[in-house]
Amino acid sequence: MQVTKKVSVAGQYAKLGVDFDEGENITILNGGDITTGQFGEQHTFKVNTKNGERNMSFNQTSLNYLIDAFGGDTDEWVKKDVKVWVVDMNVQGKMRAVAFLTDPSWKKVRVNGELKFVPSDTEPEIKPEDIPFD
Numbered sequence: 001m002q003v004t005k006k007v008s009v010a011g012q013y014a015k016l017g018v019d020f021d022e023g024e025n026i027t028i029l030n031g032g033d034i035t036t037g038q039f040g041e042q043h044t045f046k047v048n049t050k051n052g053e054r055n056m057s058f059n060q061t062s063l064n065y066l067i068d069a070f071g072g073d074t075d076e077w078v079k080k081d082v083k084v085w086v087v088d089m090n091v092q093g094k095m096r097a098v099a100f101l102t103d104p105s106w107k108k109v110r111v112n113g114e115l116k117f118v119p120s121d122t123e124p125e126i127k128p129e130d131i132p133f134d
Helices: 060-070
Strands: 025-028 033-037 040-049 052-058 081-091 094-102 107-111 114-118
Touching: 052 060, 060 094
Parallel strands: none
Antiparallel strands: 025 040, 025 081, 033 040, 040 052, 081 094, 107 114
C-alpha cells in the first residue's frame, strides 16, 4: 500500500473580523506551502495582518487574481501587499463571508450581474441588452 505524507503548517490562522477586515491590505511573507486539509489541497501562505504574522489559505479565485497581478511564481509575491475583499457567498448550502485577495489597486465591479474584481484601468463590458430603455 502506498501512503503519502501529510504536511501541515504550524501557527495561527488569520481570522476575518479579527486579524483583517474588508478593504485592508495584508502583506504576503512567504512563497506558500501546499497542505492537505479537510477539503483537499490548500495553498497556505504566511501573511502579516494587523495582529502580526498569521497563516492564511488562499482560495483558487484569489490565487487566480494574484497570478494575473503578480505572475505565477509565488516566490515573487513575497513582500507584496494585497487587498482583502469580503463577499457573502453560498458555501455548502450556508451563507458565509469569503475573503478574496487582489492587487491593492484593483476594484470591485458588477458585470452582467456577476461580481468581479478587475484592475482599476479596466472598463466593465456593457452589452446593449444590459442598458435599460424606457
